[in-house]
Amino acid sequence: MGIAAWSLFSVVVLVLISGCIAAPSGPSGQRIADPAGYTGGSSLPEPYSMPEISLTDTSGRPYNLATTPSQPVTLLFFGYTHCPDICVAVLSDVALAMQRLSAADRDQIQVIFVTTDPARDKEKQIRRYLDRFNPSFVGLTGPLSMIKRAATQVGVDIEGMKKLPSGGYEVGHSAQVIGFRRNSGVVLWTPGTPIVALKHDFALLVERSR
């Protein structure tokens, strides 16, 4: 009993200490300044074009990536609702950064989540998933072939399914968020970008879209 209790105690202490000494998310001192002035994102020398592809939103209506968004700035992310780790962190960070923007800037941005696992991610499930971050986030699904085509056009890799011992599977995918200014993908953020940097960059993207 004593050994078990002490083992538990040690695990708790180790987890907590490791959490306490972990570096807070903040801009790295070794980051090379982005020529376009983004503090967390990397500007793209050759911008991506928003794919002219129609998918289905969470209310079942067609949604064309290039023509449906009415906001001048679009943040595009590919992921899936069973994603165990990185998707949650990225969407959470984007939601927190959006929350810190002024209402005027926030209104100029549309966040779009495209599932990489349409077999499991039905409209309602995607809606429930996104609502935990921000109800204004748009969720899209569609045939996997079309989703892969859209992803490829913006430099996102979607790997095949990897079976898990539990019987389920995970879908490997790149996890960058791509920032579009009037359908021109000009900047991307990798997972772990500090929220304060995301907020700065989103505001900058809005300012430049005016």
Next chain:
Amino acid sequence: MATESRLAAAAPWASTGARLVLGGVFLVAGALKIIDPQSAVAAVRAYELLPVSMATIVGWGQPFVEVALGVLLLAGIATRIVAAASGLLLVIFIAAVVSAAVRGLSIDCGCFGGGGPVPPGQTAYGIEILRDLGLLLLALWLVWQPSSRFAVDGLATGRPRKAAR
């Protein structure tokens, strides 16, 4: 002497109450997170204290630690040590919430599942800190007075037993 005797008689019952409240809270809090681990990860990340990899580990692992602490407290197993671990966890929780408040973040603590951003003005840091301070007092009481009724610790003798130091 009579007062001391009455206090000595009441202490095991008070410790039983403390065990049940603290253990129940940890058990419920952990279980609510286990059924929605993605929200737990998002809640941890919302504090902006841990990098993504660590937030994921804590988000997935912490609920199981909470459930374990809750079960051990409810059963009255290694009460003093488990109460000390619970107290340490509560100190971390309080520090994290205070840190969020000081930095002006608008988040839900995610203490009972959920968590993440909330609209400015809808935070409840004061209540969350007071609740955790109350639980911390219970944990400290149990560290001081671990002997209690209806505890596995006391099964050997059938009465409140002094916990191993």
